[in-house]
Amino acid sequence: MQKLIPSTIEAGADLRQRNRHPLDAIFAPKTVAIIGATEKPDSVGRTVLWNLISNPFGGTVFPVNPKRSSVLGIKAYPNIATVPEPVDLAVVVTPAVTVPGIIRECAAVGVKGTIIISAGFKETGAAGIELEQQILAVQASSKMRIIGPNCLGIMSPITGLNATFAPHTALPGSVGFISQSGALCTSILDWSRRENVGFSAFISIGSMLDVNWGDLIDYLGDDPHTKSIVIYMESIGDARSFLSAAREVALTKPIIVIKAGRTTAAAQAAASHTGALSSRDEVLDAAFRRCGVLRVNSIDDLFNMAEVLAKQPRPKGKRLTILTNAGGPGVIATDALIAQGGELAELAPDTIAALNQILPPQWSHHNPIDILGDAEPDRYAKALEIAAQDPNSDGLLVILTPQSMTDPTQTAERLKSYIDKNQQAIASKIGMPILASWMGGADIATGEKILNCAHVSTFAFPDTAARVFNYMWQYSYNLRGLYETPTLLAGDSGILHRAGAEEIIYKARQQHRTILTEWESKQLLAAYGIPTVETYIATNIEEAVALAEAIAYPVVLKLFSETMTHKTDVGGVQLNLHDADAVRSAYQAIKSAVCEKVGAEHFIGVTVQPMISLDGYELIIGSSIDPQFGPVLLFGTGGQLVEVFRDRALALPPLNSTLARRMMEQTQIYQALKGVRGRPSVDLASLEQLLVRFSQLIIEQRWIKEIDINPLLAKPGQDNNFIALDARVVLHESTTTDELPKLAIRPYPTQYVSYWQLKDGTNVTIRPIRPEDEPLMIQFHHSLSEESVYLRYAHVTKLSYRTSHERLTRICFIDYDREIALVTEYEDPQTQVRQIIGVGRLSKLHQSNEAEFALVVSDRYQGQGLGTQLLQQLLQIGRDEKLSRMTADILPDNIAMQHLCKKLGLHVFCDSQEAMVKAEIELQTKSEA
Known part of the structure; x- marks a missing residue:
């Protein structure tokens, strides 16, 4: 199996590579029982049995039917207990009411995996839900994994396994396909055979009673035969499981999703603008962006992208060069490109000069590069060679329309020769994908085949190709967000006053209030370093006048209420008050309006604030709750017309500076914030940090259901004018x-931050690793000797590899649901220079409740007790995370590590098969697990 994150195991071989995966019982069974097998024509039981026995998969099939001694000439058994061999996989096709009892029998004899094809469960109502609960109760007490119910089944075309009632078997290939719709599976199957598309796995997931998206993404991510994963999704299910698995696997294998229900009406607007502005589908888009998943809108695009991402390098940007022998198709491609956010590459002067040398004078002299209708193969090839070297281009689309002087086949041959010769250089140096649109019918078929053999994806129409390119750069853009190193939040401990924020919320809850007053809301923001306008409370007219005099005119009066959230709706805001008389009149006007419209009980008084000039940009920052993903963040254009303009971006917390910038970039207001028409930019770095702190507020103060900052005034200039x-x-x-x-993404585990002293009295902080630690990790690797590196990796690993950006971002930007890496940080008290001097890592294994651990300490700080302390804390984390077992593989030469493990009570023994020493410890008893 492929290891997805390099070097997460510090001391040897990866257990995932030698332990049998729990889902192997389903996808690679040695024995299969068909419970409900029958000879009844056109029945599910007969079709599943026939598919299994007519497609040899290297295993044995046992029909189970209490009423027959044989089925299709194969000996049948009355129940699963009478099957003479241990059963890996049971396929259940009996009526729904019988299934809980059958699952109980399967669990009793140790069946490892089950596919419940039967329908009649939660889709039928309360009775079906009760049947599912009975099944889950049995499954929870066993190690059995279940796919379904209400599914088509699964295929493993590489091995020949067909445990479905589909009429055909999928062709073998490299695409892992997962669908919630069994009917769609059969349609896709027919299409794939016609289009010669092959699959490494073909899965109908059904109701996801047990095995879910995350489980299958993990499994296909580890499968060496799977190069890309394609998903038809109707519901997300366990959001955290999906995001966690997808983020890990998407770094090495494309995941492309089509999600049904894009046009479903949004949930009813909540009390906040944020709730009104966000829809569940937009939240799903934000979730996909966060984990590097590409969402497409059609089944055609689903497989187009699986093909093109497997064949072509990803573009580094959105600029496309179009090479065509006809102007019309070039214009069509341009329209499609720009409509979805792509850009035409601006040809460099050197490129234009080179094209002038080989093209007729009448060529377009700009992009799209129209090389004219009489273009012969040699002209195409030379133009392609020049265009592919343009430094302003991120991708190339070659369009051919069959004209009287055009030779589609020879043109394809010439392009193939160039690509075969230069593809590796283009991909590595420029990251230049090359797409083609050979337009026409039978005349271009041979040319298309030639290009496809050269790993160039071809499309019947140029607008389709342009749309695919847009998907490609959007996919690259999302993935880069997982690789970019964020900047550290400045002054965290000095800015954040969590206890004060908690006290504000606690007092409101003690008073049985669910709405904070404006004054409380601003105090809450101030506790997280978000600047607020000074605000004072007046409960009578004379207090309001006195406060206005102290603040200095002009001032603003706003309704002070414990029940009203939208003050302008009830006449609760009076602006630009210049004297005491104006304040008195405003106070009375607010009181009268509120009492008349909603009642006197909603009026306590007013807040008095200075009148702030709106010489800047009005923004909105907010959060509301999504039923599947929990808290969702919003950023965009604010002000009174916020719901009219609807210029906003959504994201899932937690944020770092990179993710905050990505969120800002998705809005129209971002272009203005960068500076427009001679106005300077706002302080974008400070705005990033403000968004990060707001994200921390949402993470840490979980009692918040909805929150708006509207407007957040952003003034141009580089001095934090917010x-x-x-x-x-x-x-x-x-x-x-x-x-x-619950949060969809596990936040930074602050509970694992601790403070400790080395033996020599040096004070250090032991804390979970952060994405911002990449620069410190580079320094740390420079501090390791060759011996320490050898003992850590079981071989000498080059410094350039260990400190490469791609590797370190994966190690620093971890999923805390899957890994906890503790770093030991020392800060020089004189220079305040920080350094990492030790690392301990706990990596959970896929589909199990076990983890591997590893340690490495900088040579200079070895012998100070740090290794012991790190391992003790890792073991305690394992207990806190309710892991059942922790293990490590240690080189026989690493005597110090072996001694440390023995000292802390681990069982240490030789593993002769691996030529390694193994250390292991049971953290829970079977009853606790």
Whole structure:
């Protein structure tokens, strides 16, 4: 199996490579029982049995039918207990009411995997839901994994396994296909055989009672036969599991999703603007971006992208060069490109000069490069060679329309020769994908085949090719977000006052309030370093006048209420008040309006604030709850017309500086924030940090249900000119924290931060690793001797590899649900220079409750007790995470590590098969697990 994250195991071989995966029982069974096998024509039981026995997969098939002694000439057994061999996979096709009992029998005899094809479960209502609960109760007490119910089944075309009732078997190939719709599976199957598309796995996942998206993405991610994963999704299910698995696998294998229900009406607007502005489909888009998944809109695009991402390098940007022998198709491609956010590459002067040398004078002299209708193969090839070297281009689309002087086949041959010769150089130096649109019918078929053999994806129409290129650069853009190193949040400990924020929320809840006052909301923001306009409370007219005099005119009066969230709706805002009389009149006007419209009980008084000049940009920052993904962040254009302009971007917390910038870049207002029409840019770096702190607020203060900062005034200039003019916060009505929505992405585990002293008295911080630690990790690797490197990796690993950006970002930007890496940080008290001096890593294994661990300490700090402390903390983390077992593989030469493990109570023994020493410890008893 392929190891997805380099060097997460510090001391030897990866257990994932030698342990049998739990889902192997389903995808690579040695024995299969068909419970409900029958000879009844056109029945599911007969079709599944026939598919299994007519496609040899290297295993044995046992029909189970209590009413027959044989089925299709094969000896049948009355129940699973009478099958003479241990069963890896049971395929259940009996009526729904019988399934819980059958699953109980399977669990009793140790069946490892089950596919429940039967329908009649939660899709039928309460009775079906109860049947599912009975199945889950049995499954929870066993190690059996279940696919379904209500599914078509699964195929492993590489081995020949066909455990479905589909009429045909999928062709073998490199695409892993997963679908929630069995009917769509059969349609895709017919299409794939016609188009000669092959699969490494073909899976109908059904209702996802047990095995879910995350499980299957992990499995296909480890499968060496799978090069890309294609998904038809109707519901997300376990959002955290999906995001966690997808983010890991997407770094090495493309994941392309088509999600049904894009036009479903959004949930009813909540009390906040954020709730009104976000829809569940947009949240799903944000989730896909966060984990590097590409979402497409059609089944055609689904497989187009699986093919092109497997064949071509990813573009580094959105600029496309179009080479064509006809102007019309070039214009069509240009329209499609720009409509979806792509750009035409601006040809460099050297490129234009070179093209002038080989093209007729009448060529277009710009992009699209129209080489005219009489272009022969040699002209195409030379023009391609020049265009592919243009430094302003990120991709190349070659269009051919069959004209009287055109030779599609020879042109394809010439392009193939050039590509065969230069593809490696182009891919490595420029990252230049080359797409082709050979337009026409039978005349261009041979040319298309030649290009496809040269790993160039071809498309019948140029607008399709342009759309595919747009998907490609969007996919690259999302993936780069997982690789870019963010900047560290400055002054964290000095800015954040979490306890003060918690106190504000606690007091409101004690008073049984779910709405914070404006004053409380601003105090909450200030606790997280978000600047707010000074705000004072007045409960009578004379207090309001006195405060206005102290602040200095002009001032603003706003309704102060514990129940109203939208003050302007009830006449609760009075602006630009220049004297005491104006303040008195404004106070009375607000009181009268509120009492008349909603009642006197909603009026407590007013807040008095200085009148701030709106000489800047009005932004909105907010958060609301999505039923599947939990808290969702919003950023965009604010002000009174926020719901009219609807210029916003959504993201899932937690954010870092890179993710905050990506969120900003998705909005129209971002272009203005960068500076427009002679106005300077706003302080974008400070705005990033403000968004990161707002994300921390949402993560840490889980009682917040909805929150808006609208407007957040952003003034041009590089001096952190941001101020929250208004804010509203709504709290959950829940009574316990267990009822609060969970974050879709696990945040930074602050509970594992600790402080410790080395033997020589040096104070250090031991904390989980952060994405921002990449520069410190580079320094750390420079501090390791060759011996330390050898003992860590079981071989000498070059420094250039260990400190490469791609590797370190994967090691630093980890999923805390899957890994906990502890770094030991020392800060020089004189220079405040920080360095990492030790690393301990705990990596959970896929599809198990076990983990591997590893340690490495900088040579200069060895012998100071740090290795012992790191391992003790890793073992405690394993217990806190409710792991059942932790293991490590250690080189026989690494006596110090063996001694350390023995000292802390681990069982250390030789593994003769691996020529390694193994250390292991049981963290839970079977009853606890």
